[in-house]
Amino acid sequence: MSLKDVKLIATDMDHTLLTEASTLPPRFEERLDALAELGIQFGIASGRPLYTLQDLFPQHYQQLALIADNGGVISYRGKIIAKTLMPVATVQEMVRVIRDETDGLPLICGLTSAVGQATDRKYDAVYREFYHQLDYLEDLTAWTGEADKVTIYLPGGDARAVFEDVIQPRFGQQFSVAVSGPVWIDIMMPGIDKGNGMRAIGQQMGITSDQMMAFGDNFNDAEMLQTVKYSYLVQNFAPGMEQYATYRTGSNEAYGVVQVLDQVIAAHQ
Structure with a gap:
């Protein structure tokens, strides 16, 4: 595993990045800035809608990739690049x-x-x-x-x-x-999932799935985890999710996503 290859990182929010109290890990925005300086695109892939994700990252959403509503709306660096409406x-x-x-x-x-x-x-x-x-x-x-x-x-x-x-x-x-x-x-709508969202962002960036990393815990993360080379489940993952990810990290309460982000940042320095 060469973390130096990673160009795009995305994480689920609830029970993955966020604690059970729905708070971000301490000094998380510092990690966002560090990744940006290294040229690594960070993204949020969530069942939450776009406007809520923007509210949660008011200082950074213009530089993030946001896969909202599980991929129903995809925003890349402040611009909606795809939306799929239901009749x-x-x-x-x-x-x-x-x-x-x-x-x-x-x-x-x-x-x-x-x-x-x-x-x-x-x-x-x-x-x-x-x-x-x-x-x-x-x-x-x-x-x-x-x-x-x-x-x-x-x-x-x-x-x-x-x-x-x-x-x-x-x-x-x-x-x-x-x-x-x-x-x-x-x-x-059919074909809408976080995995297709990752591929859409990858096309925008001109990168392959071998340069992608993702974190999740539940079944709406499965396609995303199957899409990327560096797939992680947090320790508190839902039973039955074992088959969808290659790697493991600490729980959301132990800031498992940040543990790996720090490894990525260190590998690029």
């Missing part, structure tokens, strides 16, 4: 299925804000941690607009079961679906 009728149908056939709550991920069902306002604090722009409708099946993802919030923590019993059988053939945590399932 309005498709979104409305997904809302109906989620509401009628699961114990989950539908959330439409619009490009400028997320939209939830008015009766689900009691989960506003949970939603806003991830979706900083948030609106509500009395009837979510009446929504119209631009959206690149439908997400399902499962307060009961049964995301994996609902995915296997309802969402994968119903939508898995026509759409890109992924469990992104114990209480979240994401549905995107």
Whole structure:
């Protein structure tokens, strides 16, 4: 393994880069500056929307690669280079299925804000941690607009079961679906995942997957980890993820991503 080859590094956010208290590792922005000085592009690959990722990195988002909504929107150094929208009728149908056939709550991920069902306002604090722009409708099946993802919030923590019993059988053939945590399932257009996001950024940079590194913990990271040569799981990865990454690092609480970033920075000096 030659860390000197790495030109693009991307990390998942929740349970990977962020602590369980949703905080960044100490002095993380210093690492961003150090990587930039070395000519290494850093990226965030997240189920979170673009506007939230920009809010989290107000001083740096113009220099970052941002793979938002699991790849539904891709921004490179402050410019959107790709967005893949879902048909309005498709979104409305997904809302109906989620509401009628699961114990989950539908959330439409619009490009400028997320939209939830008015009766689900009691989960506003949970939603806003991830979706900083948030609106509500009395009837979510009446929504119209631009959206690149439908997400399902499962307060009961049964995301994996609902995915296997309802969402994968119903939508898995026509759409890109992924469990992104114990209480979240994401549905995107076909072919949309973090791996394709990495390839899109690589094309912008003129580099290959052999020059890429990525970090993740859960199943919406699988394609990204399979795409890059230097694939890492943090120690707290979800059971079943072992097959998707070559390397391991410390947990999110132990700042495992930063442990490897420091190795990369040292290798380039």
